Amino acid sequence: MAVMSGGDAVVGSLLAHGVNTLYCLPGVQSDHLFNAIFDTHGAMRPVHTRHEQGAGYMALGAALATGKPAAYSVVPGPGFLNSCAALCTAYALNAPVVALAGQLPSAGIGQGWGLLHEIPDQLSILKQLTKWAERVETPAQAPQKVAEAFRQLASGRGRPVGIELPADILQKKADVTPVAPLSPDAPPVALPADVERAADMIKAAKRPLIFAGTGAIHAADEIRQFAELTGIPVIGHRTGRGILDARHPLSHTQAAAHELWKTADLVIGIGSRVSLPLQAWGSDENLKLIRIDLDPEEMTRFKQPEVSILADSKAVLQALLGILKPDDFDAKARIQASLDHKAWFNKWTSGLEPQLSYLRVIRDVLPENGILIDDLTQVGYVSRITYPVYKPRTFLNSGYQGTLGWGVSTALGAKDAVGDTPVVVISGDGGFMYQIQEFSTAVRHHLAPVFIVFNDSAFGNVRRMQQEEHGNRVIASDLVNPDFLKLADSFGIRGHRVRSPEELRPVLERAVAGKEPVIIEVPIGEVPSPWGFIQFPKVRG
DSSP, X not given: OEEEEHHHHHHHHHHHTTOOXXXXXXXXXXXXXXXXXXXXXXXXXXXXXXXXXXXHHHHHHHHHHHSSOEEEXXXXXXXXXXXXXXXXXXXXXXXXXXXXXXXXXXXXXXXXXXXXXXXXXXXXXXXXXXXXXXXXXXXXXXXXXXXXXXXXXXXXXXXXXXXXXXXXXXXXXXXXXXXXXXXXXXXOOOOHHHHHHHHHHHHHOSSEEEEEOGGGGGGHHHHHHHHXXXXXXEXXXXXXXXXXXXXXXXXXXXHHHHHHHTTOSEEXXXXXXXXXXXXXXXXXXXXXXXXXXXXXXXXXXXXXXXXXXXXXXHHHHHHHXXXXXXXXXXXXXXXXXXHHHHHHHHHHTTTXXXXXXXXXXXXXXXXXXXXXXXXXXXXHHHHHHHSOOOSTTSEEEOGGGOOTTOHHXXXXXXXXXXXXXXXXXEEEHHHHGGGGGGHHHHHHTTOOOEEEEEEOSBOHHHHHHHHHHTTTOOOSOBXXXXXXXXXXXXXXXXXXXXXXXXXXXXXXXXHHHSSSOEEEEEEOOOOOOSGGGTSOOOOOO
16 A cells, blocks of 8 residues: 555556556646656656547557557547547447546536536446446545456457546545456356357358457467368458458458358358348348357347357367367368359459559558558448458458548557557548648657558548439538648658559558658549449348
8 A cells, every 4th residue: 555646546557457558638637647657757658649539549559459458548528529439439349448538526527517628427428438437536446446447358348448537536645555457257158068059050051151250359270270170161351351361262251251141051150240241131041140259248139049159259169179070071172162252252353443453552562460451431442352361450440330530540559559560551531631630649659650542532432422322412522632742741751642553562662661651642533333342232031
């Protein structure tokens, strides 16, 4: 036990849990948190941004790129609300983000006095966007609350957590006892009978499919072994990309799975909700479902499974590998069929040019562990279905939130977390402009992602929908942009303009090899629509 401020207790507890970087924007309610950071003499490193959304997205990028907790701090009210787009995206992506939300002095909370940054019941908003959130009400509570937040992060399904920090509690001093990291909840153990039933269904299936998501990332080796043993194609979408190397004969994107869905007789969801196919592609009595997941709420969403296994996916796969035998399957024939399907899909999507050629250059230039971040742009949409992803956590996408403009700061956070590993983000000019102030953050903190902006002077997807679906009633989708090379120069950042994939290659090679941020503008006109390869019709039920 020692006498310390609430700020000291919070910072010390973060350090005790392995967090030594805080993405942040300081303000009056958090002054004493930053006093505590100052007193660590560099043990806690603040990375300050120019907007609260930048702090939230940087924490999200760091968490997605590493799978480890990342924390951000913002002031209450408008500061907290500015970060909420990042927080709801973290929720959608099951990302281990810790939100430290400032709060009014304790006596003013809920009083309606009109204090600086006051909003009604901020904690309730925080709770809606996290799996767990609480307020620290005394300095002595801070270590326990922080420890519980990290225990929650490590227990069950990963999702962000929140801690609300009243200004006076950060300043007040009291006797404080440190709390060591708490053990997470043990994952539920699969019932042997359920594993046996699943094994029997897998052996009996003629045309099975595996859908792998966030909950299977840590089981990538077991996924590969299971797929190779059984010959079952593995579908990766969003966070599932790279769980099975795209070069593997059995690895497919979700777009390639639509054709397979028509005749599939068994779907095995491993750490995946299988949400889009079950909602949009349809189901019937001939399509059986096995779910392997840690979240009991997901078990019956969209479709009642024949077998529900509430357990860690790695442990379940290991159990199945102990039961299933090579003689149970004609894996060789299935692998050849999978290769044939890959060839068909590549031919089918070959007309998506020039998007495919730009993505081919990016894939050629990035190393296997290089990270590509997909902001919402015409090239980005195609990346979701065709870009080859070799390892987990190397293709970052905003998931079902579709968070336009998340790319710049997410790339900064990812780059800060992975060090020398190259990070490239592809944006459209619309989303790119959401966070141009954070190029100041890149320069200030020596962060060097490569930013590729595909410039069509429009919210391109909105304009396409207006043209194709609403009789060319184009409105409010045209944009006026700055000169992006002059913009880059104003921040002291190198800028380039290229007009073809061939021009992009040498510029990107130099940018990836460099140690400073680079902006590459690619003027681009009308391109083929990707949506016929993403939004598929119902084919069952």
